[in-house]
Amino acid sequence: MGIPIEALKSKLAGIEDAVFKQIETTEDEVTLIYFSSLVDKLTLHQMVIRPLSEGILENSSEVIVQPNISELISAITEGSTVVYFPKQNVYLKVNTFSAPSASITVTDTESTVIGPTNAFTESLETNLSLIKRRIQNLNLKSNNFVIGTETHTQVTVLYMDNIANKENLDIVIDKIQNVNHPGFNDSSILQKLMDNHPFSPFPQYHETDRPDNAVSALLDGRIVILMNNSNGVIICPISFFELFISPEDYYNRWMTASLLRSIRFFGFFLTIIMTPTYISVLTYHPEMLPFDVLLNLQESREKVPFSPLIEVLFMELVIEILREAGSRMPTKIGQTIGIVGGIVIGTAAVEAHLVSNTLIVLVAISALLSFLPPNFIMSNTSRFMRYIFIFAAGMFGLFGQMIAFAWLFHHLLTLTSLNTAYMTPIIPRKSSDLLDSFVRMPAKFLKHTSGIAKAQSKKSPPVEKEE
Secondary structure, eight states: OOHHHHHHHHTTTTTTTEEEEEEEEEEEEEEEETTTSOOOOOHHHIIIIIHHTOOGGGGGGOHHHOOOOOOOHHHTTTTEEEETTTTTEEEEEOOOOOOOOOOOOOSTTTOOSOOBBBBBOOOHHHHHHHHTTTTTOOEEEEEEEEEEEEEEEEEEEEEEESSSSSHHHHHHHHHHHTTTOOSSSSSHHEEEEHOOOOSSSSSSSSOOOOOOHHHHHHHHTTTTEETTOOOEEEEESSOGGGGGOGGGGSSSSSHHHHHHHHHHHHHHHHHHHHHHHHHHHHOOOOGGGGGGHHHHHHHHHHTTTTTTHHHHHHHHHHHHHHHHHHHHSOOHHHHHHHHHHHHHHHHHHHTTTOOOOOHHHHHHHHHHTTTSSSHHHHHHHHHHHHHHHHHHHHHTHHHHHHHHHHHHHHHHHHHHEEETTTTSSOSSSSSGGGGGGSSSSOOOOOOOOOOOGGGOOOOOOOOOOOO
């Protein structure tokens, strides 16, 4: 017994773009069922209406055997056109999805001077093509899933079958299959639901919008997750140190790349200790400074009525407000507000004796250092960690900062990404990992996959001898 057309009309009642279009053919009057917002009229005519009139629709369609309401609704919501033949009581499905999608553009969040600049889009098909253009290999495999109890979002897991670790792949697939969430607007939501440590401020998966980044990860044996309607691609597993690596490092000379990578890494720790050290030294340990430096600091703070802790918190919050307000404004206005606002507020605060000149310099440098990591989530993490160190310094001075550092390293050592140690390669799984960690050695030495990927051992195919 087939599904009556009235049942579909009842299910799609109240949906304005649901179309039930009747078409006269030589044999029967058929009904086309589709969403006008997902199907272009020209596509509908070329793929459905004209083949119907010529009697060749069966060549481009799929018969829905023993259909049920859920299967038919799923086909329509995916952008297909369902054709109903009342005499035979048969449903055919034709893939006519033709909704407009964004064109390939330049990346904004991971921009570099050297190397490719194109970025992923919100179309899953386009993103897959961007990767497959670069990896023309049958070992590039994919698994498709549908997640989201309400949105039914398509997700694709990509991996190199001859390189990727099967245990990592099983963990990723298990996590995706066990996700229970109503809807996904972006891949970052899936990333948070897959975290092993949801209360940690550190990202346990890397999210990128650069195809070259994703391709490099696949060739290293990583797992790449793409989501429809999201231009962010998830890479796993990752380590703490890889969050300071920019794609530009591999397009630059190794000496320059190593220098920039070291600056990013040590800049992360500088940004979280600069202003806390200012608090510690002035509040608890003034004897640590040379007399001339201490005298200058005391003169700059002579008329400041607040303690160093309150002074630092005030300026840090002002910087956060300027940064947040600038990011919410149109680009040109936001840049103007950020520059002018920072100069005016900083100058006025010093002249009003609310903060010292030295603190203005330290806060400005600290804010700039927080933008060094190529990963934006890591930049936000450094801002959050700075407040922990500020309060620790305000309560216990340098001793408090040492306690905060001990907690930080303990926390990093307990984190995992796909059950892999987050602090690799401090204790490297492979000695070759050290060639691409704090420094980047010349390209000819970087021939091995990283230890954190736990890639399969590859054997070269035997060379056939000519007879």
